[in-house]
Amino acid sequence: QVQLVESGGGLVQAGGSLRLSCAASGRTFSSSAMGWFRQAPGKEREFVATISWTGGTTYYADSVKGRFTISRDNAKNTVFLQMNSLKSEYTAVYYCAARRSTVATTSDRYHYWGQGTQVTVSS
Numbered sequence: 001q002v003q004l005v006e007s008g009g010g011l012v013q014a015g016g017s018l019r020l021s022c023a024a025s026g027r028t029f030s031s032s033a034m035g036w037f038r039q040a041p042g043k044e045r046e047f048v049a050t051i052s053w054t055g056g057t058t059y060y061a062d063s064v065k066g067r068f069t070i071s072r073d074n075a076k077n078t079v080f081l082q083m084n085s086l087k088s089e090y091t092a093v094y095y096c097a098a099r100r101s102t103v104a105t106t107s108d109r110y111h112y113w114g115q116g117t118q119v120t121v122s123s
Contacts, residue, residue, distance in 0.1 A: 002026035002098045002112040009117030014088055016121075020081040022096030022114055030074040033103045035110055036081045038092035038119075045095070049081060050103040057103055064090075088123040 008020040022034070035050040049060045049070040058070055069082040079096060094117050097110035104110065 002028055002032060004096045004098060004112055004114035006094065006096045006114045006117040009094060009119045011120045011122065012086055014086060014121055014123045016086050017082070017084045018086065018119060020083065020094055020096075020117060020119075022079045022081075024077045024079070024096075024098065026077075028100060029077045029098070032098040032100055032112075034070075034072060034079040035097045035099065035104065036070060036079075037095045037097060037107055038090075039095070039116075040089075040092040043092075045107050047105045047107070048094070050105060051079065052103050059103060059105055061105075083119070086119075086121045088121045090119065091121050092119060093117065094119050 003025045005023045031053050036048040037045050039045040051058045051070045055072050067085045072079040096114040098112040099110045
């Protein structure tokens with residue numbers, strides 16, 4: 001079992017930066033792939049980024065490539081999402097997710113989810 005708690009969301013101006021954190025509890029964190037997803041009002045939840053349990057493999061949505069960086073610290077059971085050059089269209093609730101396997105880019109492949117953290121980018 002893995003429990004996830006996101007933090008770091010907030011209000012930021014376009015062009016600014018935020019760093020999201022996801023603290024995980026449970027012994028399987030270090031062997032789990034982790035992902036970030038987001039859901040804007042009235043839209044489907046969409047993939048943002050994922051990272052393998054070693055940190056050696058990462059994938060990003062095309063819309064955030066070059067702007068976002070996913071990383072993890074297995075010693076602290078935490079995964080991060082560094083978001084730079086933010087755009088207003090990135091406004092959404094950002095969710096952290098864990099998967100007891102390799103990386104994946106679709107939400108139905110993840111077994112555990114956090115409660116989400118709101119990111120609002122003002123233009």
